[in-house]
Amino acid sequence: MKYLSRQACVMLLGLAAMSAPALAQEFRVGFVNTDRIFREASTAKAAQSKLEQEFSRREKELAELGSSLKAGSERFEREAPTLSESQRGQRQRQLIEQDRDFQRKRREFQEDLNARKNEELQQVLERANRVVRQVAEQERYDLILQEAVYINPKHDITDKVIKALNASR
Structure with a gap:
């Protein structure tokens, strides 16, 4: 089994703490805040910049299409009273078709953006996990947690991981 449930981790920590005092002192626990890594690590920032560059053109085109649709709708509202019934129907159908195209x-x-973001974040997470393992092995941690309700700041190794990630670029 690769991962332990939270309850199993809590039970293991409890057993370790209740064991002989010498054993409890040797058991080292660390914590990594993955949200901070995604916000602060240079690899995560580079991935975000890459996504922005990759999708900026399409985002701009969508904004222009939305503005055009809004302007066309406003123009229709102003001109509708002066249009014939057939012209009104035709313009309404055109606006509906443009709106469907815009929504699609x-x-x-x-x-596409979500899929690419997930790909990039997965790569950042894989690199971060490798660095977490390196830090854990170098500093002889027995357990590194990535989620916790509460963590004493003295056990937080996020800064070390971010520093090591940034250095490994």
């Missing part, structure tokens, strides 16, 4: 493109954009 926006949905595709969001799906």
Whole structure:
């Protein structure tokens, strides 16, 4: 079994703490805040910049399409009273079709962006996990947690991991 449940980790920590005092002193626990790594590590910032560059053109096109659709809708609202019934119907159908096209493109954009973001974050996480293992081995930690309800700051090794990640670029 690769990962332990939270309850199993708590039980293991409890057993370790209740063991002989000498044994409890040797058991080292560390904590890593992955959210901070995603915000502060240079690899995460580079991934974010890469995504922004990759998707900025499409995002700009979507914004322009949205503005055009809004302007067309406002123009229709102003001109509707002076249009014939057939002209009104035709313009409404055009606006509805433009809106469908806009919604489809926006949905595709969001799906593509989310997929690429997940890919990039997965790569950052894999690198971070390798660095966490290195730090844990070098400093002889027995257990490194990535989620906790509370952690004493003296056990937080996030700064060390970010520093090592930034140095390994």
